[in-house]
Amino acid sequence: MPAKSMDEIVSLCKRRGFVFQGSEVYGGLKGTYDFGPLGVELKKNIRQAWWRAMVYERDDIEGLECAHISHPLVWKYSGHEAGFFDLLQDCKKCKARLRSDHLVDGKCPNCGSTDLTEPRPFMLMMKTNIGPVDDGSSFAYLRPETAQGTYLNFKNVVDATARKLPFGICQHGKSFRNEITPRNFLFRQREFEQAEMQYFVQPGTDEDWWKKWREIRTAWWVEQGIPAEKLRFHPHDKLAHYAKMAGDIEYEFPWGFDEVEGIHDRQDFDLGSHTKNQDKYPIQAKVLKNTDSTVEMSYTDVMDGNKKFIPFVVETAMGLDRAFIALMMQAYTEETLPNGETRLVLKLKKHLAPVKVAVIPLKRNNEQIVTLAHQIKEDLLKTGIGRVMLEDSGNIGKAYRRHDEIGTPICITVDFESIEQSPATVTLRNRDTMAQERVAVADLPKYLKEFFL
Numbered sequence: 001m002p003a004k005s006m007d008e009i010v011s012l013c014k015r016r017g018f019v020f021q022g023s024e025v026y027g028g029l030k031g032t033y034d035f036g037p038l039g040v041e042l043k044k045n046i047r048q049a050w051w052r053a054m055v056y057e058r059d060d061i062e063g064l065e066c067a068h069i070s071h072p073l074v075w076k077y078s079g080h081e082a083g084f085f086d087l088l089q090d091c092k093k094c095k096a097r098l099r100s101d102h103l104v105d106g107k108c109p110n111c112g113s114t115d116l117t118e119p120r121p122f123m124l125m126m127k128t129n130i131g132p133v134d135d136g137s138s139f140a141y142l143r144p145e146t147a148q149g150t151y152l153n154f155k156n157v158v159d160a161t162a163r164k165l166p167f168g169i170c171q172h173g174k175s176f177r178n179e180i181t182p183r184n185f186l187f188r189q190r191e192f193e194q195a196e197m198q199y200f201v202q203p204g205t206d207e208d209w210w211k212k213w214r215e216i217r218t219a220w221w222v223e224q225g226i227p228a229e230k231l232r233f234h235p236h237d238k239l240a241h242y243a244k245m246a247g248d249i250e251y252e253f254p255w256g257f258d259e260v261e262g263i264h265d266r267q268d269f270d271l272g273s274h275t276k277n278q279d280k281y282p283i284q285a286k287v288l289k290n291t292d293s294t295v296e297m298s299y300t301d302v303m304d305g306n307k308k309f310i311p312f313v314v315e316t317a318m319g320l321d322r323a324f325i326a327l328m329m330q331a332y333t334e335e336t337l338p339n340g341e342t343r344l345v346l347k348l349k350k351h352l353a354p355v356k357v358a359v360i361p362l363k364r365n366n367e368q369i370v371t372l373a374h375q376i377k378e379d380l381l382k383t384g385i386g387r388v389m390l391e392d393s394g395n396i397g398k399a400y401r402r403h404d405e406i407g408t409p410i411c412i413t414v415d416f417e418s419i420e421q422s423p424a425t426v427t428l429r430n431r432d433t434m435a436q437e438r439v440a441v442a443d444l445p446k447y448l449k450e451f452f453l
């Protein structure tokens with residue numbers, strides 16, 4: 001059964017070291033979070049699962065990593081400088097600061113009052129100063145999405161890889177938005193990580209690709225452990241400035257269905273906006289006249305008489321932090337055992353588990369047991385299954401409880417039998433079934449490689 005509230009996840013995250021409040025020592029900085037020892041592992045594994053599915057398992061997608069800070073002109077021509085605003089209203093009764101699109105039937109969601117200020121626009125992009133003089137003239141924006149860096153490098157990637165349409169470029173990394181009301185833990189932050197893919201296609205094939213990517217990405221979420229009935233696709237009622245078709249993959253959080261990934265048909269808006277010599281091309285989206293770009297963002301079709309045109313783009317835009325909480329929520333399981341006790345288990349898919357195997361020496365002051373535990377850990381690390389940790393807290397019951405809570409699929413206990421008997425054996429405990437079995441130490445690498453890979 002998934003978590004019933006965000007509080008359960010927040011508490012587990014803090015207690016076991018997944019996530020901490022950003023700048024906590026100084027009272028916290030709203031909308032920022034730090035990932036702890038287990039959080040970095042889980043986030044890395046989600047990122048890797050995405051990269052593997054998008055880049056390694058396909059033959060039509062390349063990777064890219066762009067700078068976080070970028071030239072103001074990028075955001076002028078992307079349309080963000082003029083259009084990346086939320087409408088802000090204040091509740092005159094409880095003084096809450098509210099996003100107009102988050103009002104409930106025109107009422108403050110905090111106190112229900114309808115006595116609100118008029119909506120006014122609020123810029124979502126964050127600025128930073130560049131260079132030694134802070135006179136306001138030399139600034140850059142922190143990117144609010146990874147996508148624009150990908151568009152700017154479209155020609156570089158085509159030239160370097162000789163890719164033919166259709167093909168995609170993946171990028172993950174931090175994005176920054178000055179959200180009016182950061183809320184719901186990692187769900188709405190001011191600094192967060194995105195995992196985005198821009199798929200470049202022939203104009204006219206974009207609607208088909210948009211449907212295909214919607215299916216491919218939904219299937220990915222199911223593979224990560226979200227049951228299909230907890231997902232839905234919600235088409236946008238109001239389209240962003242760049243979009244022809246758009247919608248969100250939503251997960252059923254305890255507060256209802258909410259967005260985890262957007263699927264957007266951005267047409268030729270972005271490449272068209274950043275291209276020089278716009279007049280040479282029949283750009284279909286409404287773009288800003290570009291007088292600054294130095295590159296033509298076009299594609300030459302050698303299969304069609306070297307025709308030059310600006311490709312259309314279908315984008316998949318996932319929030320890694322929202323994936324993090326959705327997957328944790330779904331995995332969060334409280335079980336009542338036959339003896340009446342309860343246990344908390346994080347039933348993450350094996351490939352996502354922060355720690356794959358915990359090796360537990362039964363007696364931490366027995367040199368032979370500890371040495372064998374170390375050796376097992378080293379042998380297992382070489383198999384490439386992921387993080388194997390030596391858990392020498394000394395209390396086996398506590399170790400099992402901790403590893404159930406953080407989702408470790410396998411615990412290995414090294415005990416007296418392990419050093420007394422030949423061939424040496426250890427106890428393997430399965431997180432989900434709690435079944436225990438004796439396995440020969442020599443067989444562990446093969447056994448666990450088959451289990452994990």
Ligand code: ATP
Nearest residue numbers: 179186187188189192259260261262317318319322
């Ligand atoms: P929302 O409508 O929730 O503000 P959005 O439609 O503006 O989100 P996109 O611009 O499509 O979001 O960004 C792609 C993904 O990035 C979203 O699906 C979400 O998972 C993630 N994301 C966007 N804003 C935030 C945020 N402030 N904190 C955490 N993740 C975010």
